[in-house]
Amino acid sequence: MEVRRSFDILSHQLATAPKADSLAAKIDGTWQKISTQQVIDHANQVSLGLLQLGxxxxxxxxxxxxxxxxxMFADFGISQIGATSVPMYPSxxxxxxKYIFTDAGVKAVFVADEKLYAKVKEATADLPEVKHVFTFDKVAGARHFSELLEMGKKGDVATxxxxxxxxxxxxxxxxxxxxxxxxxPKGVMLTHDNILSNCRNSQRFVPVxxxxxxxxxxxxxxxxxxMVTYLYMINSVSIYxxxxxxxxxxxxxxxxxEIFTTVPRLLEKVYDKIVAKGHELEGVKKNLFFWAxxxxxxxxxxxDQGFFYNTQLALANKLIFNKWREALGGNLKCIVSGGGALQPRLARVFWSAGIRVMEGxxxxxxxxxxxVGGFEPENNMIGTVGPLIDNMEVKIAPDGEILTKSASVMKGYYNKPELTAKEIDADGWFHTxxxxxxxxxxxxxxxDRKKEMFKTSGGKYIAPQVIEGKLKESPLVEQCMVVxxxxxxxxxxxxxxFDDLKGWCKRNGVDCNCSNAELVKNEKVVQMYEDLVKKYNQNFAQWEQVKKIVLLPNxxxxxxxxxxxxxxxxxxIITENNKDLIESLYNQEAHR
Structure with missing residues (x-):
């Protein structure tokens, strides 16, 4: 069956490979499995319940x-009646x-729990057009999701x-x-075909x-x-x-x-924890770990780095890396990473350990x-985001900007025709x-990000993200921003x-029984970070090198x-919040 609208995914899964565990969640310590048919039934109940609400x-x-x-019940239930979902971050x-409810003209809200319900109540206090709020968890004084489903059960699915x-x-x-x-915030308008064309054109890159x-x-x-959830469901992959x-x-x-998606920061934390455990080993075990x-x-x-390297790597996989795979469940085919730049060293180490990281x-x-970088080594070049997916056009503008054209490009920004015309040019190219x-x-x-590049007073361009990415390769750096x-x-x-910093302090005889605010002023700590930055500066041209740093406690x-x-x-916002600190960095230089 052809999947032309998002909700077609459900009938497609039922017809091709119905699942006993189409979706699963842990409730009271047990994984509760929901079959394909149950997902369909719940989605229908949501649709019929929403219709009863008008x-x-x-x-x-x-x-x-x-x-x-x-x-997902809400998502499919909303789309089946031709309504539009407006997903929002809980954070x-x-x-x-309030801005999004007003701009989008939201009429009903599904909200998870008591804490978020309180935020929604506050945001809708003077928005009478938001008529219906349902909670997934039971919350005192709120209408529970089950009430909507019960309303839906009284309706006729044929309608x-x-x-x-x-x-x-x-x-x-x-x-x-x-x-x-x-x-x-800007409302990005995505059609059924926008997302489903992206699923179709990414299909061959994801081995599920x-x-x-x-x-x-x-x-x-x-x-x-x-989008990945839709792709999973089209392929009848069970989602936990x-x-x-x-x-x-x-x-x-x-x-x-067999698969999960992630952001680079999570992989960095996994890697840092593994390396920290390696430092705790002793003798032969420690030597073996760092050799691997x-x-x-x-x-x-x-x-292909030849017989000697491949033989050593096979041994490293048997002795060391097998434990990494076990920690990630033991069955992983691949991890798909997106949302930011992945440090090449992480990709190298995970690939060497038989954990294929596909950066998109x-x-x-x-x-x-x-x-997206492919599952096959020949379609995956570390340090790049891989080849284009199928039916995707990309060209590089004279100033280096990436322009793209495809069926996946949005309809436009909601209520913002001028901004849409600015981002999608007359020839249909979206400016990324x-x-x-x-x-x-x-x-x-x-x-780099075009909008984030800046010029020094000497007229040299600085690409801050590249420098920040390099500095964050150190486990001792949680966040940083180049100014x-x-x-x-x-x-x-x-x-x-701070966890890694306190470990460093203990190893180097620095007192860390103090607040973070005091720790970042410690002379030895400041010197260590300045030395760290000097080391990473070697990767950059003279004008790109970070000459001064300031450590922040929060x-x-x-x-x-x-x-x-x-x-x-x-x-x-960060620049404004730290305006005086930043000015002091340059004022010190001026007074020399």
């Missing part, structure tokens, strides 16, 4: 929840909720057929608000079958996990929802998935995938805002990884307004 085609319904089966502010038939592939499926690093399981933990409100980020290691061992790690760091998907690239506006190049004519490489627009040289705000978070929900730094 909702109709093109109405907007928000979903605010971490990943769970109810998210954004009440002000953002849904003409409504589903009226939904066209080019109809609006979802409005995804991207927070960006400046101004109010009906016998496989996926662990899902990246937020479903983000287009990356949403992780309980939380805190117990993800346990969930991996229990579910034993060194081999891994030399791995190259594009090059795209934007919400492109549904999202533009390119990323700078890149092709390597060997096949592999796309991202070098220096119109100044003589680049400087950096650095937030230590992490940037979504809650403090300094990070976007996709964990990108809001440069303007």
């Amino acid at each position: 909702l109709k085609k093109d109405d907007k319904v928000a979903i605010i929840s971490m990943n769970r089966p109810e998210w 954004i502010t009440v002000e953002d909720y 849904l057929e003409p409504l589903k038939a009226a939904v066209q592939p080019d109809d609006l499926l979802t409005l995804i608000y991207t927070s960006g690093t400046t101004g109010n 079958t009906k016998d496989d399981k996926a662990l899902s933990f990246l937020p479903l409100c983000h287009i990356f996990e949403r 929802y992780a309980e939380s980020m805190e117990v993800i290691a346990d969930n991996l061992r229990e579910v034993k998935p 790690l060194d081999l891994g760091l030399k791995y190259d998907t594009q090059k 690239y795209g934007l919400t506006e492109t549904s999202p995938v533009i390119a 805002g990323d700078i890149g190049e092709f390597v060997n004519g096949k592999f796309l490489k991202i070098t 220096g627009a119109d100044q003589k040289f680049p400087a950096a705000l650095v937030i230590p990884s 992490q940037w978070t979504v809650e403090t307004g300094e990070m976007t929900p996709t964990m990108k730094v809001k440069r303007k």
